[in-house]
Amino acid sequence: MERRTLLAVIGLAPLVVRAQAQRVARVGVLETTALTQNIENFQAFRKGMEERRYVEGRSLETLYRAAEGRTERFAELAMELVRANVDLL
Numbered sequence: 001m002e003r004r005t006l007l008a009v010i011g012l013a014p015l016v017v018r019a020q021a022q023r024v025a026r027v028g029v030l031e032t033t034a035l036t037q038n039i040e041n042f043q044a045f046r047k048g049m050e051e052r053r054y055v056e057g058r059s060l061e062t063l064y065r066a067a068e069g070r071t072e073r074f075a076e077l078a079m080e081l082v083r084a085n086v087d088l089l
Contacts, residue, residue, distance in 0.1 A: 025054060028081035028089040029064045030074065038066075 029045075031038055042064070046056055054060040063084055065077040081089055 024059055024061050025088070026061045026063065026084070026086045028084065028086035029062060030077055030081065030089065031064065031066045032069060032071070034066045034068050035064050 027049075029042070035042060046062075049056075049060055056062060063081055063086060065081060067073040067077060078089065
């Protein structure tokens with residue numbers, strides 16, 4: 001690698017790291033119960049994510065969908081999350 005190329009790559013490294021650090025991870029959550037009924041579990045999930053440096057509104061966006069006891073809605077809700085282009089379902 002030429003010296004100029006190496007210096008250019010080294011110079012860009014902080015920009016690449018900053019760009020990656022600012023990326024927001026999108027997580028889709030598909031549940032049987034409404035968020036209001038599942039709030040304790042969801043808060044524990046958020047706390048665990050924060051311990052791994054994923055903070056809601058800064059580095060994490062969570063899309064919560066609930067079938068509310070109607071299992072026949074799972075396919076529809078899962079497709080909705082897929083169309084929302086979540087990183088993890």
